[in-house]
Amino acid sequence: MPRLRIGTDGMTAPLVETTGLGVSYGDVTVLENVDFSIAPGEIVTVVGPNGSGKSTLLRAILGGVTAAKGRVRHAPGLQIGYVPQKLVLDHTLPLTVARFLSLPRRVTHAEARDALQRAGVSGLEGRQMAALSGGQFQRVLLARALLSRPDLLILDEATAGLDQPGAAAFYRRIEEVREETGCAVLMVSHDLHVVMSASDRVICLNGHVCCEGTPQVVAAAPDYRALFGEGTRGALALYQHHHDHSHEHLEGAE
């Protein structure tokens, strides 16, 4: 299988590294022989169809599923900030934004205010979590993840409930956070075109690593096109037309 590796700096020790990682649920193999690593400050996106093991890879990195084969290594003292796909708040649980930011570690008012500001939602401290809009909710989750001063920010489909402009704004925020704090970012997403343009490196996953590299390289890779080009009936091919700015394709799209 052709493997394209571009964008990792061989000199810096990775924050997280998996070698030959395999995960099974019962008889079903979800991940097979996955070699993955992320360097400090890098933005890596994992793309793949439903059931390709994207979320499982994140959970294996977080320690939520055990590896059947291979291993997962964390850099010593690694701080992870995690933004889950969704957080189902039971309506019986009263929770203000300020209280949520203090879970599990108590933070000061100033710290909470700064984190909300960096996530782009200042002044929500006194609101109930259940009363927030989808976009506000995701940004509060981001603010909480930032409070642990993470070396690595992990986002699992963090924009699943947002519309396209909302998702694009959220990812711009993530890039700014990376610039401000220098943390690495690992995300899983369906918003291929938005998320890929913001990434240093893209990993295309389908039970195993199909291809890997800069967004341009992956978008052009046959494995990637085989996975997404046909399944979406050309909708994504249009995005690629949009992105590689070639004349012939632009004409073809009209």
Add this chain to the structure above:
Amino acid sequence: MFDDFMTRATLGGMGTALAAAPLGCFVVWRRMAYFGDATAHAAILGVALSLAVELPIFAGAMVIALVMAAAVTLLSGRGYAMDTLLGVMAHSALAFGLVAVSFLSGIQLDLMAYLFGDILAVSRGDLAVIWGGAALVVALVAWRWSALLTATLNPDLARAAGIDPRREAMVLTLALAVVVAVAIKVVGVLLITAMLIIPAATARPFARTPEAMALVAAGIAVAGAWTGLQASYHLDTPTGPTIVCVIAILFAASTLLTRLRGVN
């Protein structure tokens, strides 16, 4: 002062209320009401076994409650929906417990006392166990509070923060078993779940944070225990059920008040 049976009953009721209410908040938040029922109903089997081998009732009830909790955890996710599994386990445990009790010939046994509690018969020794158990549960829940809350919100969120959600679930299970053992004498196995969830549900509309909800729930539970005890003394009604009736009325009032406030 411990010579008066009403004093002992009051103290016993308050100890149980204080232990059950904060834990009950987690039972409500995590939707574990049926799980609470299963562990509580299993305790009657524990009572029967304790009497058969002459162990203290508290110990037997707690051990069986823990075994039940472990069995439910092991069986969950293996084909049956959780509510079906818990329904089967809770009522089977109760049935086996009742049958086991009937084998204990020669022992004078007031079954009603274990099913619905016999708070007026709380002895000094019982009081020591109730308050010891209550202190243990309150300390355990207070110590793990932040980790428990984080794990309740989302297991992966907890893992990213270095918290093992399975360990926190075990802490809750252990606390639940202790509360069941402590509450048998006060409200009996059939009404323990009521002491857990009704004060918490009653407190919900009056709280903006989890801590406030736990405190309000504890207040409601203590007030309900005291009022219920007084009412049962004056009306000559069974005490455990009377206490539950009082907190149920408080729950209805709280719900009605919230509705009215919501309409205006």
